[in-house]
Amino acid sequence: MEYRTLGRTGLKVSAIGLGTMVHAGHFGPMKDEESLDAIDAALDLGVNFIDTSDAYGAGYSETLLGKALKGKRGKVVLATKGGNVMAGPNRGKRIFAVDYIGRVMEESLRRLQTDYIDLYQLHNPDVEVIRNGEVWELLERRKKEGKIRHYGVSINKMDEGVAAVRDGRSDTIQIEYNLLDQEPAREVFPMAQEANVGVIVRVPLRRGLLTGKFTLEDQQRFQGEDVRARNFAGEIFSKELAKVERLRFLAKPGRSLAQAAIAFCIAQPAVSVVIPGARDGQQMRDNAGAAGVRLPAEDLRRVEELWRNGFRP
C-alpha cells in the first residue's frame, strides 16, 4: 500500500481507502458478513482510511464499523459526517444547526464505539453554510475537547469546493472525481493543493459503472433504495455505458478497469486518498490493487482528450 499525507492534518493515509455507504444497503441488499469481510480485507491490505456517515442506513454503517473495529481502532483513520438527513421526517434536508450537529456527533461517537473521530465532515453544506455557518465554532470547540481531531467538508459542486478552500477552515474536502467527471482537476484540486487542504476522492468507480461490468439490462435490478435507481436508467444510462466502452482500452491483462479508474484518481498529486465502496473482500482486494498501478502518460492524455471532446457535459 502507498501512504500519503492528508493535507495539513498531517495524517498518513493509505492512497486507497474504503467507502462504506454500500454496507448500509444503498446499493441494494447487503449481508453483514460481506461488509465485515470488506472491512477485514481492508485492514489486512494496509488500507487505513475508512469513510462513513451518520446518514448511511440512518447510522447502520457506523454501528457496523464500531463492531468491526473493536480492538483495532488505533489502526484506522476514521472519517464520518453529519448534517445530511437521509431518513425519517426530515429526509432530504441538510441541517447544520449547532445543536443538531452537536447531538448527531455524540450519536456517531457512540455508534462507532470510540472516544474520538479522526475527521468529522459536514455532509454536503452549501456555500452559505461554508462561509457563514455557526457550526464551525462548534467544530473548533469539539476539536479542543479532543472529540474530533480534524474537520472538513464533503461537497457536491465546484463553487462549494472553491468556497471551502478560500474560507480556510476546512482541513479537507471530499469530492466526486472520476474518469467521467474530471471537473475538479481544473480549479478545485490546484487550489486545495496550494492551500494544503487534504483531498478525498469519492465515487471513483461512478457507482460501479467504471468497473465495466454493467450492461443495459442491469437497470432492472437498480430498484427502491438503490442510489442507482434514478440515474442508471433509460437514455442517461445508455450514454454512460457508451462512454465506458471508450475507456476499455485502460484495462490490460493484470489491470482491471476498476483498478485503472482508481489509478486515474491517485495520479492527481492533489489527491491524498480515494475511497471506492467495496461490497465484500473480493472488491476490496481488487480496488486496493490499484495502489500499484501507474497509468502511462499516453493513457492519461487520451483520457483527458475524451473528457474535453465528448464526456464533459
Ligand SMILES: NC(=O)c1ccc[n+]([C@@H]2O[C@H](COP(=O)([O-])OP(=O)(O)OC[C@H]3O[C@@H](n4cnc5c(N)ncnc54)[C@H](OP(=O)(O)O)[C@@H]3O)[C@@H](O)[C@H]2O)c1
Ligand atoms: N455526499 C457524500 O459525502 C458522498 C456521496 C457518495 C459517496 N460518498 C462516499 O464515497 C464512497 C464511494 O462512493 P460510492 O460507494 O457511492 O461509489 P463507488 O465507489 O464509485 O462505487 C462503489 C460500488 O461499485 C461496485 N464495486 C466497487 N468495487 C468493485 C470492484 N472491484 N469490482 C466490481 N464492482 C465494484 C460496488 O457496487 P455493486 O457490487 O453493487 O456493483 C460498490 O458498492 C461511499 O462509500 C461514501 O463513503 C460520499
